Amino acid sequence: MSDTIEVGDAAAEPGELATGYIDGVELTTGDSIDIPVLVLNGVEDGPTALLFSTQHGKELQGTEVVHELMHRELSPESVAGAVVAIPVANPLAFMHATYRSWIDNRDVGYVSVENPAGNTTERLANAIWTEAWSEADLVLNFHCNDHPDSLYFQIIEPTEETEPDLERAAEAFGVTTIRKDDRVDQGPSPAGAGGVPTLSNKGAAEGIPELMVEFIDGRYLDETSLRVGVDGTLDVLREFDLLDGEPSEGPQDDVTLVPCKYTGGTGVNRAHGMLRNDHGGLLYPTQPTGEFVEAGEVVADVVDLHGERIEQVEMPEDGYLWAYAGAQQFATSGAMQTIESGGKVVYAFTHEDEA
Ligand SMILES: [Zn+2]
Structure with a gap:
């Protein structure tokens, strides 16, 4: 039997879906800007997946993907393990529909997670790392490009440790895959190539695989992004045994694909x-x-x-x-x-x- 899972003030007993907030920051008015979180704790034991969206405040599609998965596609009865979801990872950016935090022009995914007493956006990053990312066995990080004629794709940046899991995740999700090899070549420093222990860099150094997915047309919700996100995520959860059944074979239907060895081709x-x-x-x-x-x-x-x-x-x-x-x-x-x-x-x- 699994235990109660607490993320921020959301506490889910086995068999429950709980919602709440991770403590964030206060504005000049004293109003709190906190990070929304959903915690789905399966009846059966298993790994913990983190669904992470809208690190960039104008990239909306992943938020709806998270809502659809957590409220309609997944249930505590169907999940072995836990699915934690952060539908809007940078509420400071989201509230002004900006890419980064409007308050200090910083990106919650590019600042250090190690400064709980640091600047405003570093405090958000530290809260996300401490409460959610550091506890995950697998992260799906949802982004969007702006224009409707962009490609649906995913980026993997493996370490030697995370490579097998990232290859499985990319094959299961099934859209165009772009691979970066810096971490395999240079080793997974917690500070990463840019010298900053970000969510991604510190996660990679600690062996947490992160699949970054890019939807399109980020400012308006659309059916194709929703379908690509939901189908891809369900297949990844099947691949990692959080859900029963085998992932569908091959790439997703009806999306433009540049094949490679992970999706429909070679190379x-x-x-x-x-x-x-x-x-x-x-x-x-x-x-x-x-x-x-x-x-x-x-x-x-x-x-x-x-x-x-x-x-x-x-x-x-x-x-x-x-x-x-x-x-x-x-x-x-x-x-x-x-x-x-x-x-x-x-x-x-x-x-x-x-x-
Ligand atoms: Zn983005």
């Missing part, structure tokens, strides 16, 4: 990074996402405010695009189809065939 997709521009103006995408683009092909035009096309941004190497972004605006990336010098034109990745 590996690897992140290239952001393509940037030199001139400011309006951003005009010229390629569909998820289709092969040759090195040197134009991926976007920049048009100045007089209406002249002043720049063409080119693909630096053979590969694919996953999402057009746009200008950086008031703690929000990709808010409008405009762009400043050095802005975010488009995210690109490559496909590497295996020998």
Whole structure:
């Protein structure tokens, strides 16, 4: 028999779904901004999965995925183990529909989790780490790109320890998979590549696998993101024996896919990074996402405010695009189809065939 699980002030006995809040921070008014949490404690013992959404406050799709899973698809009778869900991980960002905390322009996923007496956003990160992330056996971290023509995809960044679990999770979720190998190559330092013990970095160092999933069209709820999120998560929970049954075979239906060895093909997709521009103006995408683009092909035009096309941004190497972004605006990336010098034109990745 499993024990009572407490996360923040939510306490679920075996066989219960409890809701509550993790203590967050106070505004100048003294009003508390706390982190909502749901705890579903299965009747049977098993691992703990954390469903984590909306670290970026304008990325809404994962919130609905969490609601659907916790209230309709899952039940304490069907789950072996526990599912803890944080539907809005940065309420400071969410309340102003900004990417980061409006109060200090920080990202709760990119600050240290080790400073309970630190700055405002560090306190939120510490609370999430202490109450939820550090206790999980598996994390699904839900994000969204802004534009409807973006690709549904997932990123895995394994360590030697988490690699087998992350490969299983990616195959079960079944959308385009992009792999980053920094942690395998360099080892899982708690401070990570950026020198900061973030949720992801410290989690990886402690052997907690994290599957990062990106939905599309983040500002408005839509049926496809809901279906992709619910179906993918249920298959991951089956793969890790929190639910009975086998995950469905192969990638998800009816979503654009760039195959790799985890989803419907061979070889590996690897992140290239952001393509940037030199001139400011309006951003005009010229390629569909998820289709092969040759090195040197134009991926976007920049048009100045007089209406002249002043720049063409080119693909630096053979590969694919996953999402057009746009200008950086008031703690929000990709808010409008405009762009400043050095802005975010488009995210690109490559496909590497295996020998
Ligand atoms: Zn995000």
